[in-house]
Amino acid sequence: MAQTPKNIAIIGSGLVGSLLAIYLRRIGHTVTVFDRRPDIRTIKFSGRSINLAMSNRGWRSLNEVGIGDRIKDIAIPLDKRAMHVNDKPMYFQKYGKDGEAIWSISRGVLNKRMIDLAEEEGAEFRFNEKVWDVNLPEAKIYTGETEKSEWREYQYDLIFGCDGAFSRVRHKMQRRSRFNYSQNFIDVGYKELTIPANEDGTHKLDKNSFHIWPRGEFMLIAMPNIDGSFTCTLFLPFEGEVSFESLTTEDDAREFFKKYFPNVRKVIEDLTKDFFDNPTSAMVTMKCYPWTYWNKVALVGDSAHAIVPFYGQGMNAGFEDIYVLNQLMEKHGDDWDTIFSEYQEERKPNADAIAELSYRNFMEMSSKTADPKFLLQKKIEKHFAALHPEKWVPVYSRVTFSDRPYSEALAIGDRQEEIMQQVMQLPNIEEKWDSREVEEMILGLLDN
Numbered sequence: 001m002a003q004t005p006k007n008i009a010i011i012g013s014g015l016v017g018s019l020l021a022i023y024l025r026r027i028g029h030t031v032t033v034f035d036r037r038p039d040i041r042t043i044k045f046s047g048r049s050i051n052l053a054m055s056n057r058g059w060r061s062l063n064e065v066g067i068g069d070r071i072k073d074i075a076i077p078l079d080k081r082a083m084h085v086n087d088k089p090m091y092f093q094k095y096g097k098d099g100e101a102i103w104s105i106s107r108g109v110l111n112k113r114m115i116d117l118a119e120e121e122g123a124e125f126r127f128n129e130k131v132w133d134v135n136l137p138e139a140k141i142y143t144g145e146t147e148k149s150e151w152r153e154y155q156y157d158l159i160f161g162c163d164g165a166f167s168r169v170r171h172k173m174q175r176r177s178r179f180n181y182s183q184n185f186i187d188v189g190y191k192e193l194t195i196p197a198n199e200d201g202t203h204k205l206d207k208n209s210f211h212i213w214p215r216g217e218f219m220l221i222a223m224p225n226i227d228g229s230f231t232c233t234l235f236l237p238f239e240g241e242v243s244f245e246s247l248t249t250e251d252d253a254r255e256f257f258k259k260y261f262p263n264v265r266k267v268i269e270d271l272t273k274d275f276f277d278n279p280t281s282a283m284v285t286m287k288c289y290p291w292t293y294w295n296k297v298a299l300v301g302d303s304a305h306a307i308v309p310f311y312g313q314g315m316n317a318g319f320e321d322i323y324v325l326n327q328l329m330e331k332h333g334d335d336w337d338t339i340f341s342e343y344q345e346e347r348k349p350n351a352d353a354i355a356e357l358s359y360r361n362f363m364e365m366s367s368k369t370a371d372p373k374f375l376l377q378k379k380i381e382k383h384f385a386a387l388h389p390e391k392w393v394p395v396y397s398r399v400t401f402s403d404r405p406y407s408e409a410l411a412i413g414d415r416q417e418e419i420m421q422q423v424m425q426l427p428n429i430e431e432k433w434d435s436r437e438v439e440e441m442i443l444g445l446l447d448n
Helices: 015-027 056-064 068-072 107-120 168-173 250-260 271-277 314-332 336-366 372-387 395-400 406-423 436-447
Strands: 007-011 030-034 052-054 076-078 080-083 091-094 102-105 124-126 130-135 140-144 152-155 158-161 180-185 188-195 209-214 219-224 230-237 284-289 297-299
Touching: 007 015, 015 030, 015 056, 015 107, 015 314, 052 314, 056 068, 056 314, 068 107, 076 219, 102 107, 107 124, 130 168, 158 168, 168 297, 188 271, 250 271, 284 336, 297 336, 314 336, 336 395, 336 406, 372 406, 372 436, 395 406, 406 436
Parallel strands: 007 030, 007 158, 030 124, 080 209, 158 297
Antiparallel strands: 052 102, 076 102, 080 091, 130 140, 140 152, 180 284, 188 230, 209 219, 219 230
């Protein structure tokens, strides 16, 4: 169903705001994107980023507007985890079936490309222009140099808040009656480090792997970039015996890496310089509802549902918001009341589900991936799934290599975990993990 062209403002020029601009321009709307920050294409982008992991939901959203191929050329497919456990040789864990992979992309490189593509479609970007207030009923925004300076008023038909976990648009909506909001910071922060390319531009580690150094309460990860480097992220408690708080000198940092990451410390570029120059960033889960105000304003992406990054789904979930919005626009035409109502009703349960799954995956990545019992459980699941692919799809595959709802993946995953906990109690499970007895037990529990 065709839509009457509208004059639309998007607040935030990040990944979600840029993709939404492309979708809206394709339909024929006039789009202006505001951002308080400078144009990312004109500044050095580093120091507080975690590489992105594009998976099925993200690709579907990009392919819907025909730009998937223009993103794939700045991405690297990762088909496995590379596990670096102290006192053991490195080993690999395949993500899914042959051909299934997540794609590593530098956030900065992707954001620059997305803004370029949105401008090609005719979206106007207004950088260094901070939105201080929003008139929700009238879809007006007010910008200015400072909160106390003279403001400029803009009138729009619709406003989309794509301005992140600490959204100014959502902040205004929070003042309305019966608006539910919560935020929960985890006690772990992160810091960016870099493994440079070899002199010939090749990667120092396997470039088609997501590298993880699990150390119980903390961990290091590394994801490849197209220039041969790796973006590393150190996840570490803010306080405690081994924490950011306890590492106060360059000697402290060197000893820390020597003790816990001996096989990687020599290749991390400017280790102590990066450690103290780059900021320590926090991670938050943010939930709210409603996501819309009348038929005038809607929150999309992190402004509606910020999550911790341990499932690699933050960007994918935000892109899926846009895909769903587009489907509803095609279905309902100019009925923005229905579009916004159905959008938040469909997406809210799925946003809550991926928030829960992301937190659980943090626990799994940091501590369980080196646990022999956990590894045996995953081995049994993979073996059974190969025998009965129609009966058992691992929850990771449901989230990462599927377009089915996150809420469905969470519910089925919980049921599978109940079954596996019973299986793992079998006597001598280590010896008979691939036996007919175990197979029949899982089949019976599934039937029940």
